[in-house]
Amino acid sequence: MSPLRALGTPAPCRTTYLDLATAVLADGEVDDLLELLIEGALSLAHAQTVAIVLPGAEGGWILELVRGEHAAALLGIALPAASPLAAALAHQDPHAIDAISAIELEGTAFAAICEPIQVGEGFHGALIALIAQEPGQVIPAAEHPHYAEDRARLEALAVLIALVLREGESDGERELQDERTRIARDLHDLAIQELFAVGMELEALTAALQMPGSTATDAGIRRSVESSVQGVERAVAQIRQVVQSLRRDRSAATLSERLRHEAGLATAGLGFVPALRLPPDPAAMDAEIPDEIAEDVVAVVRESLANAARHAHATAVAVAVAVFSEGVDRVVQVAVSDNGRGIDPSITRRSGLANMSSRARRHQGWVDAISLEPGTMISWRVTLPPTD
Numbered sequence: 001m002s003p004l005r006a007l008g009t010p011a012p013c014r015t016t017y018l019d020l021a022t023a024v025l026a027d028g029e030v031d032d033l034l035e036l037l038i039e040g041a042l043s044l045a046h047a048q049t050v051a052i053v054l055p056g057a058e059g060g061w062i063l064e065l066v067r068g069e070h071a072a073a074l075l076g077i078a079l080p081a082a083s084p085l086a087a088a089l090a091h092q093d094p095h096a097i098d099a100i101s102a103i104e105l106e107g108t109a110f111a112a113i114c115e116p117i118q119v120g121e122g123f124h125g126a127l128i129a130l131i132a133q134e135p136g137q138v139i140p141a142a143e144h145p146h147y148a149e150d151r152a153r154l155e156a157l158a159v160l161i162a163l164v165l166r167e168g169e170s171d172g173e174r175e176l177q178d179e180r181t182r183i184a185r186d187l188h189d190l191a192i193q194e195l196f197a198v199g200m201e202l203e204a205l206t207a208a209l210q211m212p213g214s215t216a217t218d219a220g221i222r223r224s225v226e227s228s229v230q231g232v233e234r235a236v237a238q239i240r241q242v243v244q245s246l247r248r249d250r251s252a253a254t255l256s257e258r259l260r261h262e263a264g265l266a267t268a269g270l271g272f273v274p275a276l277r278l279p280p281d282p283a284a285m286d287a288e289i290p291d292e293i294a295e296d297v298v299a300v301v302r303e304s305l306a307n308a309a310r311h312a313h314a315t316a317v318a319v320a321v322a323v324f325s326e327g328v329d330r331v332v333q334v335a336v337s338d339n340g341r342g343i344d345p346s347i348t349r350r351s352g353l354a355n356m357s358s359r360a361r362r363h364q365g366w367v368d369a370i371s372l373e374p375g376t377m378i379s380w381r382v383t384l385p386p387t388d
Contacts, residue, residue: 017044017156024160033164034065037157042067044153046146047129049110052117052161053079053089054125061086061125063105070130073106080104085114089126094118097126101140102133109133111141113151115158119166127158198228255294256282259321262302266317269309275318285323289332293382296359297321297334300367300380303355304336307378314340314375323384330384337377356380 020040024033034052041050049068056062061079079086085103088096094116103112110130117125129150133139141147205224253261256278263276279285289297301319308317317338324331356367356378365382 017153020157020160024163030164034161037161037164038065038067041127041129041154041157044157045113045129045150046144047113047131047150049074049130049132051128051130052125053085053128054165061089064125068130070108070132073108077106085112085126085128089116101142102138103128103130105130109138111139111144113141113147113154115151115154117158117162117165119162124162124165127154127161129154198232201228254283254286255289255297256286258294258298259301259319262298262305263319266302266305266309269306270314270317272315272317274305274308275316277318277320279322285321288323288330288384290385293332293363293384296363296382297332300334300356300359300378301336304334304378304380308336308338308340311340314338331381332384333379333381335377335379337372337375339372339375342371342374342376353378 017040020037023036038050038052047068049066049070051063051067051074052065053061054064056078060081063074063077063079066075079089083103084100085097088100097114097116100112100114103110103114110132112131113129115127117127129141131141131144144150201224205221209221259278260276263274267273286294301321305317305319308314317336320333320335320337322333322335324333353367353369360367360380360382363382363384365380367378367380370377370379
């Protein structure tokens with residue numbers, strides 16, 4: 001049988017990424033959370049074996065946690081110092097880690113997917129998924145039928161593992177709590193609202209089918225189910241965007257760099273590249289906007305782009321960020337406009353705008369949704385604190 005045999009969909013499991021993220025955000029013992037995450041990796045990935053590679057007490061890199069078919073043989077072994085993964089970890093090279101597609105351990109060759117585990121500014125280890133190769137065969141992991149799906153899932157789980165390891169090292173410092181709060185807020189703002197809408201649609205369909213004399217047609221049921229499936233797919237894409245943002249955002253990244261990154265991430269959901277307009281001198285904007293407001297600017301742009309992808313059905317979206325004087329104040333303004341179908345007047349509950357409004361009020365600002373012909377513009381503006 002091929003080493004990349006048709007493993008099919010993993011056996012039905014109750015673990016989901018949202019379950020794991022919720023457990024991490026709810027806090028707990030580091031060892032317990034790592035056990036939960038490695039078990040989750042095995043259930044979510046189409047692999048025979050998964051492992052977390054961490055630094056050894058006396059140097060080198062050890063397979064500290066292993067689950068799956070080869071756990072007994074691989075648990076606790078050290079990576080060969082000359083192996084590509086050990087070298088990539090030693091040189092703190094995330095691209096080299098991502099590029100690894102095969103590993104030899106204890107005399108067995110494995111097709112492998114490797115995701116770096118970033119803690120702070122360095123790489124603390126790796127999460128790896130392994131499928132044993134048949135003797136004499138070398139088939140790259142990228143040829144696995146579920147390669148793209150598994151890489152995205154492992155990337156998401158590597159972020160959660162990094163957060164758990166960082167908690168163990170930082171002992172609950174405020175920076176960690178801020179990061180945990182951000183993950184919770186973004187998952188709620190972007191993904192959970194989408195899943196909530198899917199649940200309401202399915203509940204409505206169930207109620208209609210249970211009514212005496214129901215006239216629901218096969219075509220109508222099919223449309224409702226298809227709409228729900230699309231909603232779940234959008235939620236998965238949004239969770240992936242949050243995770244990718246968390247992985248790539250560095251404390252050293254400037255506001256303008258992060259805004260360009262958010263525009264790139266939004267391309268998958270929109271189906272096209274949104275226009276991004278920054279001041280003529282982005283470096284001056286980066287220096288003038290304090291970190292706390294910069295975080296909210298990035299979050300507002302991210303949420304506005306996600307809302308446009310979900311609801312607007314637009315063919316063009318533009319993001320403009322500007323800093324200017326208004327009287328004695330300096331003001332930062334974010335304007336996200338699209339040429340979509342506009343705001344549905346029948347929808348009175350708009351959690352996205354409420355979240356943006358909350359962010360604005362913290363800085364003596366406001367947000368407004370302005371109807372265009374066609375489309376909508378979200379205008380968010382706050383006052384910058386006075387400089388000494």
